[in-house]
Amino acid sequence: MSAENLHISVLLQPAIDNLAIDPDGTYIDCTFGRGGHSGLILNHLSENGRLIAIDRDPTAIEAAKKYADDSRFLIEHHGFSELANIAVKHEITGKVDGILFDLGVSSPQLDVAERGFSFMNDGPLDMRMDTSKGQTAAQWLAHADVEDISWVLKTFGEEKLAWRIANAIVDAREETPIERTGQLAAIVKTAAPQPKLKKHPATRTFQAIRMYVNSELEQIEKALDASLSVLKPGGRLVVISFHSLEDRLVKQFMKKHSQGKQVPRGLPISEEELQKGKKLALVGKKQKPSKQEVDENIRSRSSVLRVAERLAD
Known part of the structure; x- marks a missing residue:
């Protein structure tokens, strides 16, 4: 379908x-x-x-x-x-x-893995609503400092563990570029597992980055x-x-x-x-x-x- x-x-x-x-x-x-x-x-x-x-x-x-x-x-x-x-x-x-x-x-944006909006199916970490212009989520994460990432996660995702997740992202990208949705979801889940949450621990992180990338x-x-x-x-x-x-x-x-x-x-x-x-x-x-x-x-x-x-x- x-x-x-x-x-x-x-x-x-x-x-x-x-x-x-x-x-x-x-x-x-x-x-x-x-x-x-x-x-x-x-x-x-x-x-x-x-x-x-x-x-x-x-x-x-x-x-x-x-x-x-x-x-x-x-x-x-x-x-x-x-x-x-x-x-x-x-x-x-x-x-x-x-x-x-x-x-x-x-x-459709969520369900097509190539769009990079969801961690449910691994795909390129894009997240742009208009794929004809602007920087992708991967490009932003490649250069944003820990303070900016933390601010985005807290402001647009209302993520209580924003600082911890931001630090984990910055540490991880020093080892290898974060270019896939699966990579980012795994980083967040390891850094802030939050077992009591009914939703995936990366839900707020993905929402926040998407909202920021698309203003x-x-x-x-x-x-x-x-x-x-x-x-x-x-x-x-x-x-x-x-x-x-x-x-x-x-x-x-x-x-x-x-x-x-x-x-x-x-x-x-x-x-x-x-x-x-x-x-x-x-x-x-x-x-x-x-x-x-x-x-x-x-x-x-x-x-x-x-x-x-x-x-x-």
Whole structure:
């Protein structure tokens, strides 16, 4: 079975439902992946509707060719941090009815050993979402000092044994270059076995290095900020995140822009003035996958969906 066949879009129906799709509207799928969400959005659009997808993974761009004959669809080979520029290019700034983010790494990326995202199957230690540019995880580990490695593991992996693992990596590379996922996983497991953990001891290390190599949190911050100018009043922002660092960014962003002006308590100011700073309205509470979805796709268990609606300035 191919990686594409194995890919299951997480929170598929809730995400589409929360976009509240206007058949004649304009939508952006910021993480095309294998097109699960995009395909369902297109099913809801009329011939006047429009969907722009974004992905920085060349294999996703290749997968998008299945929609090449659909005049309502186009895809941009970029990171979603380019959202604002893409909107300008297509003259849709302030005109978009809905933006969808499905954050994190996709199943095909994890399952293909050559991509280097997972320690489950040995492969080259790459980890780049866009394999056409940037340094690989192996290249970064070859020159990063112990302080930098430790900081990355602690910051992006919330790894308590970051310093110990970082030292083990630096010691190991003096003997032989660390170029395979299996090598890195073995180094971490030996340095910090953590037998009480249900997950493999290298899980947090791989997550942290992947997030650093791909500048994932910076990409999210930039794209969320851009969404405010890209969405039209009433437009929906729908975000699916997969771990606490992503979800925290999304939660804080939506909370900040749904609260209006922050002024000292007791300061005489009208309700109208307070409301001026509000750019988003929260839509419902966060959603988690159903038990049935988790049973069918274990990778969905940590996912969280949050929704906000753009207010008029």
